[in-house]
Amino acid sequence: MAEKIGNVWVFIEQEAGKIADVSLELVCKGRELAAQLGVKTEAVLLGDNVAGCVDTLFAYGCDNVFLAEDSRLEPFTVLPYAKVIMDLIRAHKPNILLFGATLKGRELAPRVASEKLGGLTADCTDLRIDDFEDKKNNKSYTNKLMQIRPAFGGNIIATIVNTWDDPQMVTVREGVMKLDEPDFGRKGTVTPVEVKLTDAETVIKVLERVRADKEVDLKGAQIIVAGGYGVGSKANFKLIYDLAEALGGEVGASRAAVDAGWIDHDHQVGQTGVTVRPRLYIACGISGSIQHCAGMSESKKIIAINTDPGAPIFSVAHYAIVGDLNTVIPQMIKAFKAKA
Numbered sequence: 581m582a583e584k585i586g587n588v589w590v591f592i593e594q595e596a597g598k599i600a601d602v603s604l605e606l607v608c609k610g611r612e613l614a615a616q617l618g619v620k621t622e623a624v625l626l627g628d629n630v631a632g633c634v635d636t637l638f639a640y641g642c643d644n645v646f647l648a649e650d651s652r653l654e655p656f657t658v659l660p661y662a663k664v665i666m667d668l669i670r671a672h673k674p675n676i677l678l679f680g681a682t683l684k685g686r687e688l689a690p691r692v693a694s695e696k697l698g699g700l701t702a703d704c705t706d707l708r709i710d711d712f713e714d715k716k717n718n719k720s721y722t723n724k725l726m727q728i729r730p731a732f733g734g735n736i737i738a739t740i741v742n743t744w745d746d747p748q749m750v751t752v753r754e755g756v757m758k759l760d761e762p763d764f765g766r767k768g769t770v771t772p773v774e775v776k777l778t779d780a781e782t783v784i785k786v787l788e789r790v791r792a793d794k795e796v797d798l799k800g801a802q803i804i805v806a807g808g809y810g811v812g813s814k815a816n817f818k819l820i821y822d823l824a825e826a827l828g829g830e831v832g833a834s835r836a837a838v839d840a841g842w843i844d845h846d847h848q849v850g851q852t853g854v855t856v857r858p859r860l861y862i863a864c865g866i867s868g869s870i871q872h873c874a875g876m877s878e879s880k881k882i883i884a885i886n887t888d889p890g891a892p893i894f895s896v897a898h899y900a901i902v903g904d905l906n907t908v909i910p911q912m913i914k915a916f917k918a919k920a
């Protein structure tokens with residue numbers, strides 16, 4: 581008799597009861613994978629007083645929510661979270677477990693994977709179900725999770741398959757998977773989880789949490805003005821801020837600008853930064869490396885300003901402005917203000 585396939589699980593990240601967008605994106609993707617496998621989509625929701633999140637999870641496609649509520653699970657610390665998730669994995673044997681590639685996900689997923697002695701593919705940009713032929717060992721597998729991610733600095737796209745143990749675990753970049761429309765008419769079940777923790781697992785205490793003054797919301801921004809190494813200096817980034825302010829947008833950056841210390845990493849767009857899909861992306865003094873384009877090429881309209889007519893950014897741009905950003909940006913601001 582064929583072995584029963586386990587369900588698709590999504591670790592739900594929440595902060596004060598607000599679910600992270602990436603978790604909802606993964607619920608939508610998880611639902612698609614589960615439909616192909618003929619299994620259920622289940623959420624793993626940990627925290628204190630978080631039951632209010634359940635209806636949203638149903639609306640985005642969860643069939644069941646494992647709900648672990650305990651004051652020791654708030655705020656997030658990795659040891660108790662890993663313990664609760666490991667207990668759940670042993671009891672229910674999921675087939676697939678998806679984490680967001682966020683600060684929390686990147687800390688938690690490897691901890692769970694090493695405890696389970698399972699595999700983990702980090703920073704996936706796509707996932708699908710397929711059969712897999714292991715020609716070397718003359719074995720074939722059906723319905724495995726194809727874990728797709730850029731490798732070797734983005735020069736190849738690798739497909740990774742875990743054939744040795746379930747759950748097949750991955751982290752997925754924020755903003756990569758599509759968010760479907762929620763259906764608040766959908767309902768599911770809640771499985772309460774008994775939280776069993778030792779003193780050793782709760783040894784880390786969070787004494788204070790300090791929020792950054794202003795959080796950068798690149799993912800939610802409809803307009804992004806991004807500066808690269810061509811901006812030339814930290815002081816000159818004022819031009820990028822001025823244009824963003826004139827258009828009511830956020831400021832993005834290439835890694836070269838971040839590495840030069842001209843702007844914080846929170847603003848970085850690309851393979852090791854944020855993936856964005858704004859209505860308008862203005863790339864100023866950015867060459868258009870494969871790693872940068874990986875994070876912005878799906879923007880609805882792209883304007884690129886570059887002195888080099890052969891810059892690769894022009895191959896993804898809808899509008900190309902060959903020119904010096906020090907001349908072009910002030911003209912754009914002036915023209916926009918004259919129209920506004």
Ligand code: FAD
Pocket residue numbers: 733734807808809810811833834835836837848849850851852853854864865866867868869870871872875885886887888891903904905906
């Ligand atoms: P450059 O490549 O130096 O380009 C500067 C551009 O500015 C040039 O095209 C030049 O013609 C133009 N210019 C110069 N002066 C002016 C002017 N006055 N007016 C107009 N144009 C001007 N990069 C990212 O951005 N995001 C990532 O997430 C990322 N992840 C990476 C991950 C890995 C594993 C690796 C290996 C690299 C990654 N990179 C990433 C780095 C990436 O390869 C490039 O080095 C980087 O994107 C280059 O940034 P840039 O285009 O600003 O700089």
